[in-house]
Amino acid sequence: MxxxxxxxxSYKILAVIGCIFFISNFVxxxxxxxxxxxxxxxxxxxxxxxxxxxxxxxxxDKVSGVVLSPKPYGSGTAQDLEYExxxxxxxxxxxxxxxxxxxxxxxxxxxxNASITLNERMSYEVLFQANSDEISxxxxxxxxxxxxxxxxxxxxxxxQGNAPLPSTGQQLSSTIGxxxxxxxxxxxxxxxxxxxxxxxxxxxxxxxxxxTTFTNYxxxxxxxxxxxxxxxxxxxxxxxxxxxxxPVGIGGRWDxxxxxxxxxxxxxxxxxxxxxxFFQQHLDSITGGIASFQINTISYDSDSKTTTINxxxxxxxxxxxxxxxxxxxxxxxxxxxxxxxxxxSFVDNDPIENRKVxxxxxxxxx
Numbered sequence: 001m002x003x004x005x006x007x008x009x010s011y012k013i014l015a016v017i018g019c020i021f022f023i024s025n026f027v028x029x030x031x032x033x034x035x036x037x038x039x040x041x042x043x044x045x046x047x048x049x050x051x052x053x054x055x056x057x058x059x060x061d062k063v064s065g066v067v068l069s070p071k072p073y074g075s076g077t078a079q080d081l082e083y084e085x086x087x088x089x090x091x092x093x094x095x096x097x098x099x100x101x102x103x104x105x106x107x108x109x110x111x112x113n114a115s116i117t118l119n120e121r122m123s124y125e126v127l128f129q130a131n132s133d134e135i136s137x138x139x140x141x142x143x144x145x146x147x148x149x150x151x152x153x154x155x156x157x158x159x160q161g162n163a164p165l166p167s168t169g170q171q172l173s174s175t176i177g178x179x180x181x182x183x184x185x186x187x188x189x190x191x192x193x194x195x196x197x198x199x200x201x202x203x204x205x206x207x208x209x210x211x212t213t214f215t216n217y218x219x220x221x222x223x224x225x226x227x228x229x230x231x232x233x234x235x236x237x238x239x240x241x242x243x244x245x246x247p248v249g250i251g252g253r254w255d256x257x258x259x260x261x262x263x264x265x266x267x268x269x270x271x272x273x274x275x276x277x278f279f280q281q282h283l284d285s286i287t288g289g290i291a292s293f294q295i296n297t298i299s300y301d302s303d304s305k306t307t308t309i310n311x312x313x314x315x316x317x318x319x320x321x322x323x324x325x326x327x328x329x330x331x332x333x334x335x336x337x338x339x340x341x342x343x344x345s346f347v348d349n350d351p352i353e354n355r356k357v358x359x360x361x362x363x364x365x366x
Contacts, residue, residue, distance in 0.1 A: 029288040031127070031265060032091035037285045038125075038268050046116055046269040048250065050095040055083050058095065059111065071112035071249070073105055073256040080109040087265040088127055088197045088221065088286070094263040097251025104138035108259035110252015115245040116269070118148070118155070120206040122241075123274040125199070125282060126158055127266040133194040135161055135169025135261070142167055143260035144253050146267060148246040152178050155241030158200055160260055162187055174202055176212045177239030184236040188216045196222035197265075199283050203273040206240040217279050224315030224341035226287045228280050295361060296343060305351035311361050313339030318364040321346045327358050335364065 035049055039062070047062040059068040070078035082096035100107035126146055135141045143160035156175040161167035163175065163182045172189040175181075188200060199221055204214040215232035219225040250267060252259035295311045309321065320335040337346055348359075 029285045030091040031087055031089050031286060034127075034266065034282055034285045035092070037282060041270065043123075043270040043272040043274075044268060045271045046267070048264075048267040049092060050083075050087075050265065051093050058083050058093070061113075066113060068111040068113050068250060070109060071252055071256050072107075072109040073252075073259070074100075074102075074107035076100065076107040076109045076259075078109060080107075081111075085263050087263070088129075092265055094129070094265040095251070096263050097259050097261070099135070099143060099259045099261040102137055104140050104142070105257040106137075108252065108257070108261075110144070110256075110259040111250040112252070112254070112256075113248045113250075116148070116248045117271075118241065118243050118246055118269075119271040120240075120243055121204070121271070121273040123201065123203045123270040123272060123278075124157055125201040125266065125268040125279065126264065127197065127199050127286070128260075128262055128264045129197045130160060130192050130194055130260075130262040132261055133170060133192055135167070138166070138258075140165050140167060140258065141169040142258050143169065143262075144249055144258055145251060145260045145262075145264070147249045147254050148242050149254045150242040150246055153240055153242045154178070154180065154184075155246070156180065157202060157204075157241075158188075160192060160262075172198070172200065172218070174214065174216055176204065176214060176241050177236045179239075181237075184239065186214060186216050186232055186234040188218050188231050193220070193222070196220055198222075199228075199286065201228070201274075201279040201282075203275070204241065205273050206243070207235070210240060211238055212236050212240050215276075217276060219283055221287065224313075224339075226283070226289065226314070228276060228283055230276055295359070298359065300352055305349075305353075307348040307350075307352055307357070307359075308345055309348070309359050309361070310343055310345045313342070313344035315339055315341040319344065320362040320364055321348075322360045322362065323348065323350075324358045324360075325355060330360070 052058040080098040085094045085096045087094040097110045145158040148155040161169045162171040162173035175185040177184040199219045202216040213235040217228040247254045297310045317339040319337045321333045322330040324330045
């Protein structure tokens with residue numbers, strides 16, 4: 001039995017006679033791997049993993065040792081926080097911050113630190129999951145995930161919801177400066193998916209003219225995304241985020257109220273602006289990187305006289321499957337196979353019998 005492989009970037013080809021299996025094993029990353037690589041960076045100033053034996057250990061900044069404080073509001077209590085939630089994978093836990101029904105300040109609970117130090121250049125990473133694809137019932141409909149503010153200087157680094165107000169609470173955004181307005185906002189995601197895990201990061205620089213330039217990056221891990229999407233760079237119309245000692249809110253405002261309903265697995269803060277390659281390396285440590293585009297197995301069922309082709313895929317990506325007996329003339333079997341997370345399969349119902357048949361998979365351009 002022979003096989004033929006074409007290494008073109010646009011498609012992969014394998015020949016099959018009878019039944020041939022091509023199997024590849026891939027190393028998968030984990031959140032614990034992510035934590036380890038983060039801890040080696042000299043620019044890391046704050047790391048919240050929400051792991052530990054006790055609740056106090058779960059709320060501890062793994063760099064400074066400072067412990068976050070529960071911040072309930074309205075009719076909410078500190079007991080509304082949930083500490084034993086599973087994280088993105090089984091190597092780490094998350095903390096669940098809560099938001100009840102009613103207006104923006106009716107009831108809920110987030111986390112608070114009276115003072116963290118931010119430089120004029122900084123970056124962050126957040127791994128989180130939203131409970132709802134919208135926030136409603138209030139005058140603003142915002143869920144603060146990572147925020148700080150002193151006076152008129154806003155550091156709303158990651159928020160569910162966007163400007164103009166009132167928000168529909170269906171977006172992810174980052175707003176810096178002298179007003180919660182479109183002129184100061186980078187829209188990271190137009191529509192958030194409930195129960196999806198997201199990796200979001202950002203890099204921020206305060207300019208000499210008192211504007212702030214920032215770029216955000218996002219990957220929907222639950223959708224199988226392994227490549228960060230860049231949004232920006234964006235320069236706001238005016239105003240910085242607070243520098244020096246600043247109160248920080250995690251899963252809620254920097255003071256109290258407007259909490260985020262969801263799970264937060266990891267938050268990292270750095271005192272330098274970071275490049276996309278830095279964040280991509282960290283994302284790779286969670287996902288294991290990008291699985292190479294290749295056919296994994298081709299199997300022929302002599303009873304049903306069908307052939308099943310399985311290949312590495314990206315969720316939502318469109319693929320075409322072709323067959324040929326001579327690798328010159330190709331017959332398109334399907335040009336609308338939608339990829340699933342990790343791998344996708346296609347069944348060819350045309351009996352092979354004693355023929356030599358080649359298959360190729362093409363990624364369709366968007």
